[in-house]
Amino acid sequence: MNYHLFALVNGWAGSHDPIDDLFEWAATWLIFVMAALTVVPGRVLIRPGARTVPLRVGASLVLALGIGQAVGRLAHEPRPFQTHVVHQLIPHAADASMPSDHATVAFALAVAVWVFLSRPWGIALTVLATVIGFARVWTGVHYPGDIAAGALIGAAAVTLIVTGERLARRVRESRRASSP
Template structure:
């Protein structure tokens, strides 16, 4: 199923040069826009002294990073271009593909921003994360399951932070 979905998306690559150029940009460069937007939102939050919310965002990002590292070490799934004939539009080192680091970072940032800082900007970042994930499949470096795993890790990390009881030294005094 994972490979079949991969083929449905990746088989469209290489047909329209302009579309391939957009997908290559989204796959490789959109992450920098997500990071820049995230940095601006964090600065805005810090200027408004929303320290607890910023700490929650970074806690969720740390959990997502650790979850992705753990899954990556447990997984032996190689990248699509290592085991199949694909339309690979961007160069990438061989290795484990599950989960996508780009998608994990983008989804974790988007969901953490939406949950803790600003719902509207979180939705904008979530659209960017989804576009990035689709593009990573399009260019032949990830399977759909790699992107889905990244989303699940991000949701879990944000949920843990959102629903975990805060230590007493972090709680707001009433």
């Protein structure tokens, strides 16, 4: 099914040059726009004294990339262009396909902004992350499952950060309550 979804999306690639150009740009450069859109509203929306937001977003990114690297080593799936005839529109190394690093970072940023900073900005970034994921499939460098895995890893990393914060808060409260 993963290949069939890939073939459905990638099968349209190479037919319409302006659309290909748009998705080539999105697959390569939109991640940098997302990063800028994370920083700019963050500077505006973070209240004075709320310095933990950038740390939480950064921790989410680092954790997501670490999990993604571990998954990539455990499930070394070849890229579509290594095993099939595809419309590969952008160059890419023949390394592990699963999970997509672009999708992992994009969805980790989107979910982290949604949870730690601003729901509307998080929704907007989730739309951009989805476009990046679609573009990575369109350009022939990832399967849809690679994108889904990156999205899940990005969301899981943010969830782990939130869970860790809650656990740390409970431990601190428990220690305060037991102190004389």
